[in-house]
Amino acid sequence: MTSREPRKTVTLLCPVEYLGSLLIPSFSVVGGMIMMLCFTLRYIFTPPFYLRNIFKQMVEIGVNSMPVVLITASFTGAVLALQSHTAFKRFDAETLVGTVVALSMTRELGPVLTGLIVAGRAGAAMAAELGTMRVTEQIDALETLATNPVRYLVVPRFIGGMLMLPALTVLSDGIGIMGGFIVSTRVLGANPTTYMTRTWDFLEMEDIFHGLLKSFFFGAAIALISSYEGFASEGGAEGVGKATTRAVVLSSMAILISDYFLSAWLFK
Amino acid sequence: MNSDIMIHIEGLSKSFGRKQVLDGLELDVMRGESMVVIGGSGTGKSVLIKHIIGLLKPDSGRIYVDGHDVLSLGEHDLGELRKKFGMLFQNAALFDSFSVWENVGFGLKQHTRLSSAEVRKVASEKLRMVGLAGIEDLMPSELSGGMRKRVGLARAIAMEPEVIFYDEPTTGLDPIMADVINELIVDLRKKLKVTSISITHDMASAYKIADRIAMLYKGRIIEVGTVDEIRNTSNEIVRQFITGSAVGPITMEVTRA
Numbered sequence: 070m071t072s073r074e075p076r077k078t079v080t081l082l083c084p085v086e087y088l089g090s091l092l093i094p095s096f097s098v099v100g101g102m103i104m105m106l107c108f109t110l111r112y113i114f115t116p117p118f119y120l121r122n123i124f125k126q127m128v129e130i131g132v133n134s135m136p137v138v139l140i141t142a143s144f145t146g147a148v149l150a151l152q153s154h155t156a157f158k159r160f161d162a163e164t165l166v167g168t169v170v171a172l173s174m175t176r177e178l179g180p181v182l183t184g185l186i187v188a189g190r191a192g193a194a195m196a197a198e199l200g201t202m203r204v205t206e207q208i209d210a211l212e213t214l215a216t217n218p219v220r221y222l223v224v225p226r227f228i229g230g231m232l233m234l235p236a237l238t239v240l241s242d243g244i245g246i247m248g249g250f251i252v253s254t255r256v257l258g259a260n261p262t263t264y265m266t267r268t269w270d271f272l273e274m275e276d277i278f279h280g281l282l283k284s285f286f287f288g289a290a291i292a293l294i295s296s297y298e299g300f301a302s303e304g305g306a307e308g309v310g311k312a313t314t315r316a317v318v319l320s321s322m323a324i325l326i327s328d329y330f331l332s333a334w335l336f337k
Numbered sequence: 338m339n340s341d342i343m344i345h346i347e348g349l350s351k352s353f354g355r356k357q358v359l360d361g362l363e364l365d366v367m368r369g370e371s372m373v374v375i376g377g378s379g380t381g382k383s384v385l386i387k388h389i390i391g392l393l394k395p396d397s398g399r400i401y402v403d404g405h406d407v408l409s410l411g412e413h414d415l416g417e418l419r420k421k422f423g424m425l426f427q428n429a430a431l432f433d434s435f436s437v438w439e440n441v442g443f444g445l446k447q448h449t450r451l452s453s454a455e456v457r458k459v460a461s462e463k464l465r466m467v468g469l470a471g472i473e474d475l476m477p478s479e480l481s482g483g484m485r486k487r488v489g490l491a492r493a494i495a496m497e498p499e500v501i502f503y504d505e506p507t508t509g510l511d512p513i514m515a516d517v518i519n520e521l522i523v524d525l526r527k528k529l530k531v532t533s534i535s536i537t538h539d540m541a542s543a544y545k546i547a548d549r550i551a552m553l554y555k556g557r558i559i560e561v562g563t564v565d566e567i568r569n570t571s572n573e574i575v576r577q578f579i580t581g582s583a584v585g586p587i588t589m590e591v592t593r594a
Contacts, residue, residue: 117447206430209392213502214444214492215419217412 102297105219109227109293112220122225130191130226130288131233135240137186142241145178146170146248154257163259167268170249175276176336179242180234181328184287187234188320192295195226196316199299200309208300223300226292234288235281242277279335286327291320340404343368343500343532344389349398350556351384358384359395360556366534371526373543374536375578376553377587382536383427385553386502389534390422391415402500420448423493423531424502428509429485431477437464437488438473444496463491466528467521483514487521494525501525503535507542519545540579544568552578554587 153169199222202208211218246268253259295316302312344366351359358381366372376382387393389400391407400407405418431440439446441463442456451459461473467487477485486506493501506522507515519542526533526546537543543550544564551561552575560567560575570576577585 202432205428205433206426207432209387210424210426210430210432212392213390213419213422213424214447214496215416216443216447217416 098297098301101301102293105223105297105300106293108219109223112217112224113228117220119221119225122221123228126225126229127233129194130187130229130292131236134183134187134190134233134237137190138183138237138241139244141182141186142174142179142244143248145182146174146245146250147252149173149178149245150249150252150257154253154259163257164263164267166253166257166259167249167264168271170253171246171268171272172276174245174249175242175272175280177280177328177332179238179245180280180284180287181324183234183237183241183284184291184324184328185321187230187237187288188291188295188324189317191230192291192320193313193317195292195295196299196302196313197309199296200302200312203300203302204305204309218300223292223296226296227289230288230292231285232288234284234291238281238284239277242280279332282335283328283331286331287324290323290327294320294323341368342366342401343370343403344534345399345401346389347399349385349388349395349400351381351388351393351395357556359388359398362398362553362557364551364558364561366532369530369532371522371533371535371546371548373547373550374534374553374558375538375540375543375550376536377538377578380553381556382553383504386424386504386534386536390419390424390502420444420496421499422502423496423498423500425486425489425493425504425506427505429477429489431480431485431488431492433477435477436473437469437475437477437480440477440488441491441495443492448496459495460491463495464488466494466525467491468517483510483517486510486518490518490521490525494529497529499531501531501533503533503537503546505537505539506535506546507537507539515539515542516545518542522546540581554578 149170150166153166154163157163157165157169199208202222208218208222211221250261250264250268253264254261298312298316298319302308342365344364346362346364349359349362350357362385364372364374374382374385384393388395389402389407391410394408402418403421405414407415407418410418432443435443438457438460441460445451445456445459446453449456457473461470464470464473467490469484469487469491472480472484477488480488503522506518510518522533522535523546525531533546535543535546547564549561549563550567551558552567552572553559554574560570560572562570567575567579570579574586577587
């Protein structure tokens with residue numbers, strides 16, 4: 070009887086322990102990110118400011134992402150036009166293709182696709198760079214040189230993300246609408262004037278503005294998550310690899326999940 | 338507090354998860370002295386240094402540097418204190434996005450009003466002190482291990498610190514380069530009159546650069562003494578370590594590691 074007692078406790082505790090082993094690390098990650106966010110928000114408004122770093126990150130996140138954003142947005146706009154044309158033809162509403170493309174791009178696809186691309190490109194680069202700096206003690210070295218690593222490394226990425234994501238989204242919206250326009254008028258034979266009129270008639274500033282507001286959040290989320298994962302990485306090359314993967318996966322999930330809630334809140 | 342004491346540590350304890358790394362550690366380092374902390378790999382030597390600089394927060398204990406309680410300092414004051422520190426990291430920890438002179442001049446650039454040209458001039462001067470003239474524009478990836486360490490050393494002394502920390506300064510170098518680094522450390526101490534704390538398990542290096550040696554074992558300093566006192570110690574544990582014997586009171590956790 071006595072020999073069976075410990076086993077009973079183990080079986081009873083097991084699910085709880087298992088659940089705990091899953092939940093506690095997630096809590097500590099979320100807690101760590103919230104702390105990093107608080108420090109970052111405070112440091113944004115207090116000197117010293119590292120303008121050169123901010124500029125460098127804006128180039129890295131924004132300018133260097135332009136080619137891939139251009140390609141993605143133009144083909145997304147094009148395929149939107151193609152698909153909605155096929156669908157709308159069935160009830161003689163082809164003239165509304167322009168409206169569908171414009172609304173889809175500005176409200177949803179512009180911000181979200183740009184966010185996902187930047188998460189994959191710049192987010193991965195951030196996590197890998199900061200992770201390598203962490204495991205090679207370069208972040209510790211910054212501290213010993215009396216330079217706050219969050220100020221010096223995270224704040225510029227955060228600002229860069231928040232400013233450049235909306236900028237890329239504007240670009241993406243415009244190029245997507247252009248892509249739809251070209252396919253509709255050149256391939257599907259729509260009248261250019263009708264197409265553009267239908268686009269402008271139904272597109273409101275609010276659509277564009279809300280899309281940009283979402284992308285502003287996405288930019289902040291990508292920078293924060295990727296920086297956190299980089300800072301928290303440990304254990305050499307393998308650790309940096311894992312941190313990079315987690316940065317991209319978590320950023321993408323954060324974008325897609327927050328997109329729903331932001332849309333529900335903004336477009337109600 | 339006695340003003341001859343530069344660094345005073347009392348009751349320092351730190352554990353990572355279930356592993357107790359430091360367990361009530363006590364240590365005093367005098368002003369201008371070269372203290373070498375010896376101990377096996379993974380006994381918490383780096384953790385000790387990281388506490389003194391304020392990179393890690395202890396579970397309990399107090400640390401005073403130059404009369405300041407490191408743990409009670411805010412961000413700004415800690416930054417000011419760190420300007421008095423220089424640290425040479427084990428693998429140099431050079432910023433790989435900056436050239437050699439930008440690495441050496443990083444602190445100056447951040448904390449002084451010197452122009453780029455002036456910073457570069459100071460950096461060149463420090464590089465000459467460690468025997469590296471003319472490599473200002475190379476990138477860290479183009480340097481050998483010994484050169485990286487010397488650039489790291491130049492960066493550590495660039496702000497003319499009062500305390501220099503050396504994290505395993507000779508590890509991973511060939512014996513001759515190791516001795517070059519030892520000579521540099523001794524030389525810098527004579528020229529700059531700094532207090533220094535080095536951690537190492539290289540006894541040749543420890544004997545050469547130390548005024549006093551402290552042995553870290555199981556989270557505490559078990560013996561502190563001058564080089565001669567340590568050489569002639571009666572403590573079995575210290576003797577086993579300095580002679581490098583597998584047989585003795587220190588048992589390596591080979592199977593569990």
